[in-house]
Amino acid sequence: MDAELIRRLETLAGLSCAPDEREALSHDLRGIVAFAERLAAFVEAEAPDDDLADPPRAVAGCVREDRPRPSLPRDEALSGAADTDGDHVLTPPLRAGGGR
Numbered sequence: 651m652d653a654e655l656i657r658r659l660e661t662l663a664g665l666s667c668a669p670d671e672r673e674a675l676s677h678d679l680r681g682i683v684a685f686a687e688r689l690a691a692f693v694e695a696e697a698p699d700d701d702l703a704d705p706p707r708a709v710a711g712c713v714r715e716d717r718p719r720p721s722l723p724r725d726e727a728l729s730g731a732a733d734t735d736g737d738h739v740l741t742p743p744l745r746a747g748g749g750r
Contacts, residue, residue, distance in 0.1 A: 651676040651683075
């Protein structure tokens with residue numbers, strides 16, 4: 651992870667990192683990428699090509715069949731929300747700039 655990539659990620663995420671935080675972030679991201687590469691190599695080595703096309707069906711009995719069922723009544727679904735307008739959950743406004 652070079653410094654330019656870390657700066658671009660900061661911008662995309664709306665973050666502002668100190669230089670030592672950038673180095674820690676770079677270290678963590680290198681670990682994440684290395685893990686993803688090992689995982690991809692494992693999947694390629696262990697899973698037949700047919701399994702990769704449709705992963706949920708690759709493990710029989712692992713995924714339940716989707717069955718439509720009634721949803722919660724609106725009042726019950728909204729009962730756990732901190733604030734509502736009667737029909738929707740209300741959340742605090744997001745601050746411009748997306749940061750601290």
